[in-house]
Amino acid sequence: MSENTTTEIGWGSTTLDTRRDLWSMALGDDERALLWRDARAERWEDAAPLRERLRSFGSQSLQAVGFAHMPNLVDPAAGEDEVIAALSFVLRDFGEIIPQNAEGALWRVLRDQDGDGNTELGFHCDTCDLLVLLCLQPAVRGGGYTKLASARHVRSIIGRERPDVLATLEEDWTFDRTGRAGQQVIVSPILYSEEDGTVGCYYQTRTVRTSPERGGPPLTARQWEALDVLDEVLYRPEIAFQLRLEAGDLLVIRNSRVLHGRSPYVDVPGPGSRRVLRAWMSAGAR
Template sequence: MTRDDTVSEIGWSSTELAHRSALWSLPLDPDERRLLWADARAGHWDRAAPVRSRLRDFVRRSTDAVGIAHVSGLGDPAAPEDDLVPALSFLLRDFGEIVAQNAEGDLSRVLRDQDGDGATELGFHCDTCDLLVLFCLRPAARGGGLTKLASARHVRDIIQRERPDVLVTLGEDWTFDRTGRAGPQVIVSPILFTQRDGTVGCYYQTRTVRSSPERGGPPLTARQWEALDVLDEVLYRPEIAFGLPMAAGDLLIIRNSRVLHGRSPYVDEPGPRARRMLRIWMNTGTNTGTKTEDA
């Protein structure tokens, strides 16, 4: 970060991100992992302090530069969840505050196939938190289930070049009605905008924004419908999305205000070989530019 608190942001295509993996992916060796988790389970830093410092600096640099941080081989996915979640939560204290994901106050959730929804693609969106944390417990048994990532800056630059009129519309206030979910019930925010640190920000949930008029929100104009269609078309161009295959034990941190994410379809099987992804939401106190209203 520079002295004026601006961030050296990098917009990227899928090819560029693949070729610059050193910017955003950090491998840990078995000894580093062993020390890290010994301290995490104990709940205090001791022998793993140098590894902690390396991990902390890497995550901050990579989320500043490209909006994501991937750590391969961070944890032992075979560890019991009752043991894993508290240790992982301790490690994450360096990056923000863990927040609830539902009305019951759960601070973590294991994502798995629900009634065959893994057979369909999960569209691009942003979660309602500053940092999305994913820890892979087990990848899909028969392939697929890649975490799809798209740079908000890269998407913005394309739309600015091809359809500047659409970019103006996407920079206006949109209503996202989330009634019934944890956290703010109605979010009013631009979809693409400039943040206080000078980076390009995003907030998008295609189904929520399209259905909000049916829930009492303001009707969408023809100009707004066209803007949503243009945005979705750009997001699904082959060169936009980077598909990240996560192995068991991998950690991924996504800065929601900078990177949109989704998931490719996958083929699974029931039982212990089924795909499972641990999700944690975190807030850092950073103002991303969104505004909230009570429903």
């Protein structure tokens, strides 16, 4: 199937369980070594056919399901600076890596904030075109699964069960992100339809709920109910697909199509602790 004929699908957890070919493509160790020889040199030679296969797979997966999973893409035992430099070269086929904070950081380690390692990280969208997650070390004592939910599937369910709530979610909402990288205040529907027929989403539960405290418009009873209904649907077991990232795995998420979160995990201090790197990308015209 070519990129031009790839169509978006709405999916639940069971769909992805049975159609791994839609979203995951693993590299063998020999393929990985070939890829990284070229990536370290920042020029495509022997790995050019593999590069094209990765580029085509990523493009089709991001279009069909909104994310692309590439197991065993990097050697987690390699030096972190070396990994970041080579991976940044590979990712040029998907867009441009952009800063995540006022300091201009292009890669950040996902660390516990407010004790969120021991608690659920709720569904949300990052403020970029593509979210990149690179796992160098999973939580050794379990948990830390990445949770993914299809905006199209969620919109379909809410539209069928509560069309009044869907109409509210399709109105403009205010997300006050003051102090964070990028646009400080975003006004956007939470669920919306694109001109090409795809279903989009933008949701950050904290910033939308606390925006009135920072001068944004107050939320009505109808809006509070809509947020509660959205959260209830997102947490239905048949909605979200849970993916455990292993060391060396790469995950690219199209933020306008997929909401993501993270299950709780138990970590250990020191060199064995969970280590996941994040990058934000602008996809441009890709």
